[in-house]
Amino acid sequence: xxxxxxxxxxxxxPGGTWSLGDLAVTRFGYGAMQLAGPWVMGPPADHxxxxxxxxxxxxxxxxxxxxxxxxxxxxxxxLIREALHPxxxxxxxxxxxxxxxxxxxxxxxxxxxxxxxxxxxxxLDTLGLEVLDVVNLRLGxxxxxxxxxxxxxxxxxxxxxQEGLVRHLGxxxxxxxxxxxxQSIAPIVCVQNMYNLAHRHDDALVDxxxxxxxxxxxxxxxxxxxxxxxHALSTVAARLDATPMSVALAWxxxxxxxxxxxPGTSQAAHLRENVAGAGLSLSPDDLRELETIGRQT
Numbered sequence: 001x002x003x004x005x006x007x008x009x010x011x012x013x014p015g016g017t018w019s020l021g022d023l024a025v026t027r028f029g030y031g032a033m034q035l036a037g038p039w040v041m042g043p044p045a046d047h048x049x050x051x052x053x054x055x056x057x058x059x060x061x062x063x064x065x066x067x068x069x070x071x072x073x074x075x076x077x078x079l080i081r082e083a084l085h086p087x088x089x090x091x092x093x094x095x096x097x098x099x100x101x102x103x104x105x106x107x108x109x110x111x112x113x114x115x116x117x118x119x120x121x122x123x124l125d126t127l128g129l130e131v132l133d134v135v136n137l138r139l140g141x142x143x144x145x146x147x148x149x150x151x152x153x154x155x156x157x158x159x160x161x162q163e164g165l166v167r168h169l170g171x172x173x174x175x176x177x178x179x180x181x182x183q184s185i186a187p188i189v190c191v192q193n194m195y196n197l198a199h200r201h202d203d204a205l206v207d208x209x210x211x212x213x214x215x216x217x218x219x220x221x222x223x224x225x226x227x228x229x230x231h232a233l234s235t236v237a238a239r240l241d242a243t244p245m246s247v248a249l250a251w252x253x254x255x256x257x258x259x260x261x262x263p264g265t266s267q268a269a270h271l272r273e274n275v276a277g278a279g280l281s282l283s284p285d286d287l288r289e290l291e292t293i294g295r296q297t
Contacts, residue, residue, distance in 0.1 A: 013061050014279035015253040018215055020134055020189040021168040023092045028278055029064030030057040031264035032076040039105045040071050054083035056268040060275055063090045066262040069122045073101040077126035085128045095123045096172050098138035107142055111153040120160050135166045136192055140173040150178050158186045176205045190215040197251055198229045200294040210258040217260045222248045229293050246277025251290055254282055
């Protein structure tokens with residue numbers, strides 16, 4: 001990234017920082033997916049509001065923004081560039097390749113070598129960068145991770161890294177076996193999977209990655225709860241005079257030091273609520289009660 005960028009303001013955010021390789025990022029980040037239109041298609045209803053939330057994220061001290069050229073498609077990256085370029089020195093953009101969008105709003109896979117090369121170059125172009133900080137290889141499909149080798153696709157990204165177009169690599173929507181396979185090919189700095197209080201399938205993976213110094217980045221921090229689980233979460237939140245989202249975000253930050261948050265919103269006020277909520281302190285009793293949620297059906 002350009003050395004002419006301004007500096008991110010020094011702000012204390014919940015969770016402190018984590019290192020993605022040689023890149024220090026705030027554990028509380030921002031996911032840009034919701035900046036696009038409905039179903040992550042087309043432009044935002046409020047263009048100026050989208051720019052405002054991005055600028056407010058930086059003003060809050062966030063140094064980790066998650067995006068993808070598939071969001072829109074071609075929408076969120078251009079908004080990020082319009083709002084923040086030239087980027088602050090401390091700000092790091094994490095993108096992903098491996099999926100396209102179709103006219104119906106679907107997410108067809110795009111993991112052939114030519115697709116991945118095109119995806120990296122499109123991200124460079126729309127973000128206005130010469131090098132991408134982190135690129136995640138998106139695996140699986142809309143139903144979640146799917147078994148199978150990632151070798152050919154991941155080796156393509158490694159080649160792009162060796163060409164100087166990518167600094168660090170990660171995987172998204174991956175099985176534990178695919179994470180191991182990727183690590184056998186080249187170092188990774190993050191894994192981005194669905195994970196929250198109600199979906200604890202990656203518990204062992206979170207712990208292993210923490211021991212290895214690899215970040216785990218959950219998406220859908222409050223998605224897929226059953227009514228019973230939602231009631232249990234709301235009960236804890238009510239006792240703490242907090243929102244369920246605040247409790248869910250705070251739990252993730254306290255779950256493991258390698259967990260990075262990327263909650264998304266299209267409103268600056270909601271972003272500030274998320275930041276404040278993630279700083280909620282959960283007591284040992286709170287944590288024990290919340291632990292029961294993942295075991296409820």
